[in-house]
Amino acid sequence: MDSGLILRMPWNDDGENEAPPNHKETPMRFMMLMIPLGYETAPPKIDLDPERVAAMMKYNQALKDAGVLIALDGLHPPSAGARVSFATGKPVVTDGPFTESKEVLGGYWMINVASRAEAIEWAKQCPASENEIIEIRQVQEMSDFSEEVQKAAAGFEDMQQGWGKALR
Amino acid sequence: MRFMVIVKASRDSEAGVMPSTELLAAMGRFNEEMVKAGVMQAGEGLHPTTKGARVRYGNGQPSVSHGPFALSNDLIAGFWLIETNSLDEAIDWMKRAPFEDGEIEIRQVFSAEDFGEALTPELREQEERLRAEVATR
Numbered sequence: 001m002d003s004g005l006i007l008r009m010p011w012n013d014d015g016e017n018e019a020p021p022n023h024k025e026t027p028m029r030f031m032m033l034m035i036p037l038g039y040e041t042a043p044p045k046i047d048l049d050p051e052r053v054a055a056m057m058k059y060n061q062a063l064k065d066a067g068v069l070i071a072l073d074g075l076h077p078p079s080a081g082a083r084v085s086f087a088t089g090k091p092v093v094t095d096g097p098f099t100e101s102k103e104v105l106g107g108y109w110m111i112n113v114a115s116r117a118e119a120i121e122w123a124k125q126c127p128a129s130e131n132e133i134i135e136i137r138q139v140q141e142m143s144d145f146s147e148e149v150q151k152a153a154a155g156f157e158d159m160q161q162g163w164g165k166a167l168r
Numbered sequence: 169m170r171f172m173v174i175v176k177a178s179r180d181s182e183a184g185v186m187p188s189t190e191l192l193a194a195m196g197r198f199n200e201e202m203v204k205a206g207v208m209q210a211g212e213g214l215h216p217t218t219k220g221a222r223v224r225y226g227n228g229q230p231s232v233s234h235g236p237f238a239l240s241n242d243l244i245a246g247f248w249l250i251e252t253n254s255l256d257e258a259i260d261w262m263k264r265a266p267f268e269d270g271e272i273e274i275r276q277v278f279s280a281e282d283f284g285e286a287l288t289p290e291l292r293e294q295e296e297r298l299r300a301e302v303a304t305r
Contacts, residue, residue, distance in 0.1 A: 029212075031212075031214060033244065047284070047286070048283055048284070048286040048287075049286065050285070050286040050287075050288065053283065053286045053287060053291060054288075054291060057291050057294055057295065057298075060295075060298060061294065061298060064298050064301060064302060069298075069302050070302060071210075071302065073170075073172065073249075073277045073278065074277065074278035075172055075275040075276065075277060075278065076275060076276040076277070076278060076282070078273070078275065080255075080275075080276055081255070081273060081274050081275040081276065082255060082258075082259055082273075082274045083271055083272065083273045083274070084259060084262045084263060084265075084271065084272050084274070085270075085271040086265075086267040086268065086269050086270050086271065086272075087269050087270070087271070089268075091262070091263040091265075093259055093263070098273075100241065101241070101242055102240070102242060103240075103242040104242065105172075105174060105244065105275065107278075108172075110212075116219070116220075116221065119221075120221050120223060120232055123221075123223040123230070124223055124230045124232070126223075126225075128223075128225040128230075129225060129226075130225055130226030130227075131226075132225050133222055133223065133224050133225070134222065134223045135217075135220060135221070135222050135237075136220050136221045136222070136223070137214040137215060137217065137219075137220040137244070138214065138215040138219050138220065139212050139213070139214060139215070140212065140213040140214065140215055140246075144215070145186065146186070148189060149186055149189070149192060152189045152192035152193050152196065153192050153195075153196060154196075155196065155200070156196065156199065156211075
């Protein structure tokens with residue numbers, strides 16, 4: 001990623017903050033996992049606050065304008081979902097909501113940045129509310145694995161052409 | 169309808185233990201089948217939470233904590249994005265996933281139609297433009 005990326009980051013606009021540390025030349029993909037506390041008990045149909053949607057769209061646009069955004073999605077509440085468990089050797093299906101859950105996923109952004117610190121800085125800019133947590137996780141790349149694993153997984157990157165490759 | 173299939177973390181995934189070559193090969197065949205059927209849009213694995221972080225909001229300043237995070241059934245190890253005609257169809261696909269244990273969660277992805285009036289025509293246009301632009305990158 002070119003250094004221009006850092007300069008265009010919104011938190012550098014006021015000149016108060018330095019560029020994030022550990023800046024590397026190799027881009028890394030990170031998932032920013034949005035965890036809205038309480039979403040585990042939300043009804044299947046939820047109403048959204050237009051003001052919050054507008055604020056999030058502004059943030060999404062900033063990610064996009066900085067060349068950081070790869071993909072983003074929101075997820076319907078777990079009460080509209082299902083789980084498949086493989087613990088007994090045979091798949092067992094359970095319909096949501098899942099009563100034992102304390103934290104569930106509400107949505108995600110996949111971003112392309114130079115370091116974990118940079119991903120954290122982006123997460124800090126998110127117009128999230130008090131009941132929300134963003135978990136930052138690095139996406140595994142083929143080059144992270146041993147030769148044997150890469151061989152066994154050959155063709156996986158091609159399978160993602162409809163999405164992964166086009167966005168990389 | 170688009171669904172996110174969330175693969176739950178396990179002791180092994182959190183410890184960075186890689187799946188066996190046999191399992192990887194079986195997973196490759198499963199993925200190939202989904203791709204051929206036009207079902208699979210994306211699939212990724214995530215590094216363990218040791219290499220991750222969390223940002224919590226509220227009280228003005230976001231606070232950052234670094235991984236690892238306590239293993240629970242809520243932690244995530246990877247995901248697929250798939251497109252099927254119904255939740256049942258998504259479940260049927262995932263029943264065939266070559267897992268020996270563990271659990272996956274299937275969640276429907278929001279589409280613009282789901283947002284109703286909160287997504288004004290201007291916001292909707294912005295959203296569509298944004299998606300189109302990231303897709304061609």
